[in-house]
Amino acid sequence: MPADRRAVLKGLAAGAAVAAVGASGTADARVRKTAPADAVGMLYDSSLCIGCKACVVACREANDKPPDTRLSGGLWDMPDDLNGQTKNVIKLYEDPGSAERSYVKAQCMHCVDPACVGACMIGALQKREHGIVTYDPFYCSGCRYCQMACPFEIPKFEWSKLAPKIVKCELCNHRIAKGQIPGCCEVCPRHAVIYGKRDELLAEAKRRIAENPRKYKGYRKGDPPRVYGETEGGGTQVFYLSHVPFEKLGLPDLSAEPVPEVAQTVQHGIYQGAVAPVALYAVLGAVILRNRKKEKEAGRKGGSTPGGEA
Ligand code: SF4
Ligand code: SF4
Ligand code: SF4
Numbered sequence: 001m002p003a004d005r006r007a008v009l010k011g012l013a014a015g016a017a018v019a020a021v022g023a024s025g026t027a028d029a030r031v032r033k034t035a036p037a038d039a040v041g042m043l044y045d046s047s048l049c050i051g052c053k054a055c056v057v058a059c060r061e062a063n064d065k066p067p068d069t070r071l072s073g074g075l076w077d078m079p080d081d082l083n084g085q086t087k088n089v090i091k092l093y094e095d096p097g098s099a100e101r102s103y104v105k106a107q108c109m110h111c112v113d114p115a116c117v118g119a120c121m122i123g124a125l126q127k128r129e130h131g132i133v134t135y136d137p138f139y140c141s142g143c144r145y146c147q148m149a150c151p152f153e154i155p156k157f158e159w160s161k162l163a164p165k166i167v168k169c170e171l172c173n174h175r176i177a178k179g180q181i182p183g184c185c186e187v188c189p190r191h192a193v194i195y196g197k198r199d200e201l202l203a204e205a206k207r208r209i210a211e212n213p214r215k216y217k218g219y220r221k222g223d224p225p226r227v228y229g230e231t232e233g234g235g236t237q238v239f240y241l242s243h244v245p246f247e248k249l250g251l252p253d254l255s256a257e258p259v260p261e262v263a264q265t266v267q268h269g270i271y272q273g274a275v276a277p278v279a280l281y282a283v284l285g286a287v288i289l290r291n292r293k294k295e296k297e298a299g300r301k302g303g304s305t306p307g308g309e310a
Contacts, residue, residue: 040132140165
């Protein structure tokens with residue numbers, strides 16, 4: 001048996017064992033997770049962003065993703081949202097009834113306790129060094145549970161490819177490993193998005209609020225100013241400051257409870273025995289191996305079609 005296949009099956013067996021323990025009730029207590037001491041992240045301040053989209057272009061270059069020209073009839077890069085070839089997007093919020101407007105950047109939030117990692121039973125999504133949530137396409141079965149789990153609707157799927165994979169920001173971990181900073185942070189002419197250690201970014205965000213409390217807003221109109229991501233969904237490693245309420249920017253209203261904790265409660269209610277999760281792992285294992293085979297066949301036939309979708 002090839003070594004890579006052995007590794008997948010070994011992982012599945014380990015996962016099934018974990019599921020069995022969880023379902024039997026001996027591993028019920030789930031410790032609330034905190035960010036690692038060396039956690040890094042980004043701080044995006046919408047009040048500084050001018051919507052130039054240099055960060056979108058830099059993200060493509062850093063991640064070898066082609067421009068999304070579908071909306072412009074093939075003329076220029078114009079993604080309307082994150083998709084199978086876009087890991088970072090800038091959107092415009094505008095209230096026609098007032099002068100209120102703002103740009104907002106979207107990419108993976110690198111949650112402290114990521115729902116996508118919890119949902120990925122094969123381990124294709126993992127929280128790794130510096131707390132960065134990474135994705136390994138080799139292990140991906142294409143089940144898309146991560147898409148369903150993520151409260152920020154970040155993971156996207158390459159629908160138009162023969163062997164589709166998940167696409168999401170990995171905080172340019174390949175650049176960080178070389179001592180560089182994320183592409184989007186490197187090019188932003190306004191420093192609207194900056195990279196750094198999580199605790200330092202949080203302190204910087206709070207400093208800006210303290211310096212200018214009337215400029216920044218909370219989740220809803222009238223709420224006191226705050227840093228989005230400090231607690232939402234158990235906390236994230238990407239923070240937002242905004243001069244319009246966060247709800248207007250489409251950011252979800254999340255409690256401080258991590259999504260995986262909520263999911264675990266539901267799972268325990270559903271699976272009173274270990275049978276269902278073990279059967280699920282077996283099915284997913286078969287799907288992985290089938291997809292690997294299809295991928296090889298697609299490679300022999302000359303690859304995949306261009307483009308991608310949510
Ligand atoms: S934002 Fe979504 S994809 Fe990113 S780490 Fe959190 S749960 Fe995972
Ligand atoms: S960190 Fe890298 S992958 Fe993530 S949005 Fe910025 S440029 Fe794109
Ligand atoms: S490069 Fe900076 S200013 Fe330009 S759209 Fe991106 S975050 Fe905003």
